[in-house]
Amino acid sequence: MRRVAEPPIVVVMSREVQDWGDYEDDEELPQPVEGKPDENGVVTRTEWAWKDQRKVRYVQKFKVEEITTHVPKRTFVRKTWARFGDARDAHVRAEEQSIAIEDPHSLAEDEPAADLKNLGLIQQKLAARKAGLLPSTTPGESFAEYDGGSGIGGMNGGEEGAPRRTMGERFGGGGPGPQTGPGGREEDKFPTIRVTNVSEDTTDDDLKNLFGRFGVLHRVFLAKDKERNTSRGFAFVSFLKKEDAQKAMDSLQGYGYDHLILRLEWANPPTQRREERDGLAGGFVSGYGQRLAQDTTMAYSTASNLTHGTER
Amino acid sequence: MRVMVMKGHERNITRVLFNRDGDLLFSAASDKTPTVWDTETGERLGTYNGHSGSITDMSVSWNSNRLVTASGDCQVKLWKVQTGEELLTYTHSGPVRGAQWAEGGERFATVCDPFVSHNAKIQVFYAPEDADPESLSPTPEVLIEIRNREEKPTKVYWTQFNEDLLVAYENGWVRKYDPKTGEERTGEGSSAKLHEEKINAITWDKQKICFITASNDYRSCLVDAKTLKVLRVYQTDRPVNGAVISPIKDHVLLGGGQEAQSVTTTRGQAGKFETRFFHSIYEEEFGRVKGHFGPITAVDISPDGLAFVSGSFDGYVRLHFFDDDYLFMRDEVPEEY
Numbered sequence: 001m002r003r004v005a006e007p008p009i010v011v012v013m014s015r016e017v018q019d020w021g022d023y024e025d026d027e028e029l030p031q032p033v034e035g036k037p038d039e040n041g042v043v044t045r046t047e048w049a050w051k052d053q054r055k056v057r058y059v060q061k062f063k064v065e066e067i068t069t070h071v072p073k074r075t076f077v078r079k080t081w082a083r084f085g086d087a088r089d090a091h092v093r094a095e096e097q098s099i100a101i102e103d104p105h106s107l108a109e110d111e112p113a114a115d116l117k118n119l120g121l122i123q124q125k126l127a128a129r130k131a132g133l134l135p136s137t138t139p140g141e142s143f144a145e146y147d148g149g150s151g152i153g154g155m156n157g158g159e160e161g162a163p164r165r166t167m168g169e170r171f172g173g174g175g176p177g178p179q180t181g182p183g184g185r186e187e188d189k190f191p192t193i194r195v196t197n198v199s200e201d202t203t204d205d206d207l208k209n210l211f212g213r214f215g216v217l218h219r220v221f222l223a224k225d226k227e228r229n230t231s232r233g234f235a236f237v238s239f240l241k242k243e244d245a246q247k248a249m250d251s252l253q254g255y256g257y258d259h260l261i262l263r264l265e266w267a268n269p270p271t272q273r274r275e276e277r278d279g280l281a282g283g284f285v286s287g288y289g290q291r292l293a294q295d296t297t298m299a300y301s302t303a304s305n306l307t308h309g310t311e312r
Numbered sequence: 313m314r315v316m317v318m319k320g321h322e323r324n325i326t327r328v329l330f331n332r333d334g335d336l337l338f339s340a341a342s343d344k345t346p347t348v349w350d351t352e353t354g355e356r357l358g359t360y361n362g363h364s365g366s367i368t369d370m371s372v373s374w375n376s377n378r379l380v381t382a383s384g385d386c387q388v389k390l391w392k393v394q395t396g397e398e399l400l401t402y403t404h405s406g407p408v409r410g411a412q413w414a415e416g417g418e419r420f421a422t423v424c425d426p427f428v429s430h431n432a433k434i435q436v437f438y439a440p441e442d443a444d445p446e447s448l449s450p451t452p453e454v455l456i457e458i459r460n461r462e463e464k465p466t467k468v469y470w471t472q473f474n475e476d477l478l479v480a481y482e483n484g485w486v487r488k489y490d491p492k493t494g495e496e497r498t499g500e501g502s503s504a505k506l507h508e509e510k511i512n513a514i515t516w517d518k519q520k521i522c523f524i525t526a527s528n529d530y531r532s533c534l535v536d537a538k539t540l541k542v543l544r545v546y547q548t549d550r551p552v553n554g555a556v557i558s559p560i561k562d563h564v565l566l567g568g569g570q571e572a573q574s575v576t577t578t579r580g581q582a583g584k585f586e587t588r589f590f591h592s593i594y595e596e597e598f599g600r601v602k603g604h605f606g607p608i609t610a611v612d613i614s615p616d617g618l619a620f621v622s623g624s625f626d627g628y629v630r631l632h633f634f635d636d637d638y639l640f641m642r643d644e645v646p647e648e649y
Contacts, residue, residue, distance in 0.1 A: 075335040078376070079350075084396035085359030086345065205642065 029055070037064055040228050063227065190218040191245035192238040192267040198222070199258040202231045211237045214251070215244025236267055313638075315603065316354040318629040320347045325623025327369055327610050331376040334614040336393070337621060338379065339629045342366035346381050348393065351619065354631065358396045362389055369410045369467065373417035377441050380420050382408035388422050390439055390448070399445040402437060402452075405430035410467035414474045414491070417441055419453065421477055421491070423468040432458040432465055434479060436491055456494040466511055471537055472520040478537075480511035484527065486540065504540035506533050509551075513610070517557045524564055526555040532566050534592060546590045546597075554610045560617030560639075562592045567622050569607025587611060587622050587632075603630055 032047040040063070047058045082088070195207070207220045218238040225232050239245040248264075255262045321341035329338040330351070337349040345359045346367050365385030372379050372393065379391040388402040388411055406427030413420045418440045426432045435452035456477075458465060464482040471478050476488040476497060484507035488497040497503070507527035516523045522543060525533045528551040534544040546555075546566060554567040566588045585607055586600040606625030613620040619633045 071335070072333060074375070075333045078335060078394075081357060081394055083356075083358055084394075085347075085361050087347075087356040087358045208642075 041065060042227055190238040190240060191242045192236055193245060193249060194265050194267040195235045195237060196233065196263045196265075197260050198231055198233050198235055198262065199260045200230045200233070201258060202235075207235055207237060210252070210257070211239075211248050214239070214248040216240045238267075313601070313635050314633040316631040317603075318349055318354060318356070318631065319627070320349070320356055320359075320629070321345075321627045323366070323627055324606070324625040325609050325627065325629060326367055328612050328621045328623040328629060329370060329372060330612050330614050330621070331372050332374055332615060333376065334616055334619075336372075336376060337629075337631065338370060338372060339621075339623055340367035340370050340381065341623075341627065344383075346370055346379070346391075349629075349631075351614065351631065360389070360391050360396050360398070362398045362401075363387065365407070368408060369412075371411050371413045371420065373413045373441065374415065375417065375441075378413075378417060378439070380411045380413065380422075382411035382422055384408070386424070386427070388437075390445075400439070400448050400450060402450050404435075405433060409465065412467075412469050414470045415472075416474070419474075419491075421468045421470065423465045423479065425464060426458075426461060431461070432463070434458070434465060434468055434477065434489065434494075436477070436494075454491060454494045456489055456496075467514060469514050469516070469523070478514070478523075480514055480525070482510045484508050484511060484529070486511065486514075486525075486535075488540075501539040501541075504535075504542075506535060506540075506542060507531065512551075512553050513555065515554075515556045515612075518559050518615075522557075524555045524557050526552040526566065526568070528552075532564070534564070544592060544595055546595055548588060548597075550607075553608060554612075554622075556611050556613045556620070557592065558613055558617050559615060564590045564592045565611055565613060565620055566590065567608030567611035569604075569625070585624065587620070601632060604628065 029048045029050070032045060034045045035043055037043050042061055042063050045060045045062070047060070049056050049058065193211075198207075202222065204220055204222050207222060208217060211217060211220065216239065218240050220235065220237050222235040223232040224230065237248070239248070249266075252262055253264045318339070321339065321343050323342035325339060325341045327338075327340040329340075330336070331338070335351050336357070337351045338346060339349065340346040344363045344365065344367065345361055346363075347359045348357045349355065350357055360379065360381065363381065363383045363385055365383045365387075368382050368384055370379060370381040376393055378399075379393050380388055381391065382388050384407045386404045386407055388404060388408050390399045390402070391397065392399060402422070404422065404424040406425040408422055408424045410423040411420060412422075419436055419438050421434065421436045423434050424432065434456040436454040437450075438453045439448050462483075463485070465479045466482050467480045469478040469480075470476075470491070471488070474491060477491045478486060478488055480486050483505075485503060485505050487503040488501075489495065490497060506525055507529045509528035511525050511527050513526045514523050515526075516537075520537060522534055522536050525535060527533075530548050530551060532546040532548070532552045532555045533542045534546075534557075535542055546552075546564060548566060548568060550568045550570050552566050552568040556565050558564065568588075569585045585604040586602040587608060588597055589599040589601070590597050601622075604622065604624035604626055606627075608622050608624050610623040611620065617634075618639065619631060621629060621631045623629045
């Protein structure tokens with residue numbers, strides 16, 4: 001039995017104190033303050049530091065999880081081993097120098113360090129082959145041919161430096177749905193249903209099971225709360241074939257699913273439904289149509305941080 | 313994906329290795345000191361000091377008590393894993409290229425290069441763990457000489473239940489030998505030419521039913537161990553230096569990159585210094601993990617399939633822990649296919 005605290009999940013919101021009236025040269029820095037975990041296990045830690053002779057407040061949010069793992073006795077015994085060889089003499093120093101833990105978030109923003117979520121493409125490709133969209137099985141053919149080079153071109157080691165979308169872009173991590181991201185064009189090719197009133201406990205797999213009955217799915221995107229990793233109540237489901245999507249639309253409209261009633265509407269063709277979508281009638285809670293983020297919670301939190309940041 | 317970068321070596325990594333429980337990570341480089349790390353925290357637990365040449369291969373026994381290391385200084389050393397104590401040195405007639413424990417940890421096999429008048433040799437040593445280190449003999453139990461100077465063995469492995477010695481050659485052949493008599497096996501499934509060029513490494517699947525090769529001819533093959541028939545071929549565009557089979561998914565991981573001599577002449581991004589993920593059945597590449605700035609020379613995956621490690625020519629060992637979205641990703645064949 002071990003207790004592991006996992007610190008860095010959500011990083012930073014830092015604001016500098018801008019007000020010149022607040023300058024006091026020999027002012028002491030307050031001690032760092034760490035709050036108690038809220039109901040989601042998120043802890044807020046506040047630190048102060050001097051930067052360019054100005055007092056700067058750093059607010060960091062991170063999630064604390066207690067994980068109990070069971071390890072075999074023999075590996076537990078190995079934990080108590082004394083250091084030996086070069087590690088014995090300078091083991092404190094060696095520890096500091098020898099490992100670096102990369103922040104996964106910084107990597108995700110700079111470059112796609114991990115592109116492991118493309119497996120769906122294999123399914124997609126196989127399905128497309130079946131549906132006659134792709135002519136035949138030729139060894140070594142790349143996804144690039146199928147996707148018209150829309151970003152996955154680098155996958156099969158063909159042309160170097162082909163534009164590659166980051167994970168966030170490709171999987172709509174930041175935006176409200178796939179249509180608003182740069183992947184919009186690709187999505188337009190497939191009939192997509194927007195599902196609202198999805199319960200919190202629903203997972204991607206649940207939706208795949210539910211909609212997979214009607215035909216081959218191209219992809220399922222379920223909007224998730226970043227901190228709690230639970231559903232935010234809406235999802236996009238795209239099918240390979242229009243008929244399948246229509247079937248699903250007809251059958252699941254108003255379907256009682258996990259104590260809530262599902263509501264389905266077409267997400268793409270953008271040209272036909274523009275009036276409907278841009279107005280309030282389209283069912284968009286933000287009231288500004290689809291272009292604006294539906295998750296207004298994000299905007300709120302930024303604003304509140306602003307006010308937090310300027311106070312001391 | 314959580315990544316730990318371990319900077320303990322000064323030269324290119326030659327081998328990375330998990331023990332059977334996955335809690336220890338061994339790394340060997342051209343800088344003479346094999347190192348063991350704690351997988352969970354990334355701390356350096358110790359180094360095995362004593363070699364005077366680059367380490368080419370190593371193997372840890374099934375219960376993580378003994379380590380053998382093969383080195384370019386014509387020596388193989390037997391170590392106590394826990395303390396780093398050197399138990400015995402086995403002097404060879406040429407630079408040693410490979411060393412591998414048999415199942416059960418009683419014997420290990422080594423392979424060394426031809427040197428001056430000596431032929432290349434494959435040797436089996438008896439070194440049970442409970443024996444007094446003083447009583448261990450540095451003379452081999454079995455000695456196989458490769459008289460054909462054209463054929464250079466690169467690595468040696470044991471097949472299921474220690475039935476055969478499986479030796480990989482620089483010309484792309486693999487051959488099986490009897491580990492008791494040293495005779496070359498004849499008949500079907502005893503030898504095969506799998507590659508056009510040098511075989512760099514072979515890794516077994518969990519049950520030792522099939523193995524995957526990594527070769528300089530840009531390919532990696534999944535091979536049936538009994539018949540030596542090639543089941544699947546994974547084609548890349550660079551030499552493959554390491555390949556492993558995921559124990560929990562139908563995936564294989566290939567590590568490679570361009571030859572070291574051409575690294576400085578090309579752009580960093582063009583080097584293909586990524587670990588590539590292939591679907592083992594469809595032979596399709598579906599993902600890459602980058603981070604190294606030199607060709608990847610060795611890869612291994614933890615026995616529970618939750619982490620993988622890659623070592624590179626740049627001297628860094630990178631330990632990657634998979635995210636949940638990879639681990640819980642479903643990859644079944646679409647129903648209608």
